[in-house]
Amino acid sequence: MDIDLILRGRFLTMTDAGTVDAIAVHQGRILAVGPAVEGFTARTERDLGDTTVTPGFIDAHAHSVWFGLTLVELDVAPATTLDELYALVAERAAETPEGEWVIGAGFNQMYLDNQYPDPADLNRASGGRPVWLKHTSGHACVVDQRALEIIGADDHLEDGIEGGRIVVDADGRPTGLLEEQAMTLVQNVMLPYPLARIEEALTTASAHYVTEGLTSITDAGIAGGWIGHSPQEFNAYQNVADRGDLVTRHQVMPESSVLTEHGEAGRDGHFLGIDAGIRSGLGDERLQVGPAKFFLDGSILGATARLSEEYNHCAGSHGYFQGDPDEMRDRALAAARAGWSIAMHALGDEAVELAIGIAKTLRDEGVEPPLPLRIEHGGVVLPEQVERLAAVNLPIVGQPYFLSAYGDGMRRFLGDKRAEWSFRMKSMLEAGLTVALTSDRPVAQGAPLRIMQSAIERTTQSGHLYGGGERLTAHEALAAYTSGPAALTGWAGQKGVLAAGALADLTVLSADPTAVPTGEIGDIEVVATIVGGVAVHDPSGLIGS
Structure with missing residues (x-):
């Protein structure tokens, strides 16, 4: 069979197959890996030399x-x-x-x-x-x-x-x-921003992402609330995708305020959602509607995340919820019952507790969302909360680069005790939860390799070890930018792995991030980025046309 492409080199599959020396690609998907490739011939074949190829990086929380x-x-x-x-x-x-x-x-x-x-x-x-x-x-x-x-x-x-x-x-x-x-x-x-300006922003962002090896991104809040720039943001996504300028795959989270009551309460046909009953999961591998984004509290950087104990140097301040907790809980439950997955922004431990309660209610009711439930950030997670998160299968999508960029300031706000419980990752893995490393860009820089390094080192700008017990290994950090976020965004087995049937999204690196000294991971060069078998970033011409 004459297929589209065969690549030879060193491939970290992020599956039980381990490292293989070849993959076959046809019609945008991986057809075979390792020895199984030898049964095919291809119109194009490339030797990738001394590079290391991983599944395309996935940022499950950016803007x-x-x-x-x-x-x-x-x-x-x-x-x-x-x-x-x-x-x-x-x-x-x-x-x-x-x-x-x-x-x-x-x-x-x-x-x-x-x-x-x-x-x-x-x-x-x-x-x-x-x-x-x-x-x-x-x-x-x-x-x-x-x-x-x-x-x-x-x-x-x-x-x-x-x-x-x-x-x-x-x-x-x-x-x-x-x-x-x-x-x-x-x-x-x-607001709203002009549609053309949003389209320009998306085109610019997508072009930048591929230079860093990113192939899939979740936009964590569009169209409403203070995070949205226009009620037509999804329209802008569609327009950019139709023009072919959205070179990365995108999943988007509508901000919860765009969900409204439809029909008479208590009657058949009543639901909380978007007109026509649109819900999470609509779309395809290029552009998909993801969970609804619910903001429960604020940020540690602004001392507005809701904590059970007061902030250091802010006497009497515990931060605050984004609204009445009972009302937020009821809206989140109503959305989930109507078919929406929900992603709950929670940085303080009291907000995390509210999210756990919402998830437990849904699990007890047997509500199965179309995409995984999740918490965004988890700035402070108490030891006893880790077990409860695992019990309701509620993973936290975290941002370890916050520690490198803002850790000294957050430590002043939280103190050393709570810093040990901040942006926990190893504890989540050990509890059996899937872990995804993300950027929250532009809140912090978003290059995946630098974020992986931060998750392994967990050191602040002053050199302080911030929650050292939560450090990941290099392999765990790579999984948390590939197979982990694929699972948390509902694409397990189709993204984040190099396996037969998966989308042919690959990142070609100048070195193996699991083998070089930790301090060098962030400086590894992204040689090429491939989305659906097509090189969308290839400055050296290694892949070619």
Whole structure:
């Protein structure tokens, strides 16, 4: 049989077959591996030399629209002082027409010695233009004096905002910091983004992903809430895919606010969901509707994740839930009963506990979602919660690079005791849960090899070992970027492995990440990326056409 492609080299299959020396590809899927390849001839055959080939990397929690937008917005992350921040704003403002907003991304007070810009100083730097700086966590933003006037912040001070906060100074004046749901005040003015801009962001993000060996990504929240940029975001995905510019496979999570009540409560036909009864699982291997994203709490970086014990250096503060816990629980259960898988954003241990309770209720009721239930992040997971997570088969999708980038700051907020229970991975594996390493990009950088290295080392910028008992081996870390996320996104056996019948998604590396010294993993070169048997990143021409 004359097939499309035979590749020869060194292949880490991430299956019981171990390492093989050849694979056969036909019509976008792997036809055979190892000795079984010898029964075929191919129109194209390539020897990959000294490279190492793994299944294509899968990021089960990123934000593609958001990431693509940050590539064109003002990046304020390089600023290490307030003066440097104001200078960056002034530079961008000089290129911005009068009256238009200066929009920046990557703000993190930890880079600025825990200082926040003054709204009046920001306004002077912008030449009177409104300024909107998005926090790198996605759970807060900073605006200037003019923006505070435009969004009417003063009008909301007396009643407050449920699930969010307009931060004020000692005199009761807004400081420009908006937390969680308070960010909707800005979004109500600025959104929705034009469809063409979202399409450009997706095209840019997808093109970047393949340079890092990524072949599949889950966009963890679109179309609604503070995480969405337009109710037409899925339309943008379809348009980009139809043009052939979505070179990576995507699964998307609608944010839970887009799910609405349909029909009369208590009557046949009543459900919580999207018009026409669309639910998780719709689509194909190129573009699929994933779980609904439910935000239960905030972030550790912003001290808004809901903890059972107060934050260090924040006396009396436990963070907060995104809404009334009972109401959030009821909505999540209703969505799952209507056929939606649910992904629950929970960083603090109290939010994790709420998620466990939701999952237990569904398991007890015999509700089987079309895709696996999951928790996003798990910033603090108590020892006794690990066993309960396993009992209800509720895996946590974690971000080990947070420890490399923000671990010193998180440790100050949490203290050493809770740091040992933070972003746990080894404990999850030992409890029998599937583990996926993810980026949460653009909250942190998203190169998979650097994230794998972080999961193995778990060291902060100061060199502190952050939860050393949770370190993974190199093989475990590779599995957590291939076969693990494939299972957690509902594609076990079809993605994340090199096996007959699986999609022909491969990452070609200059070295074996399971064999080099740990400190070198992040510097391994991505030689080529193959999606469906087609080289979508091949700067050296190794694969060819």
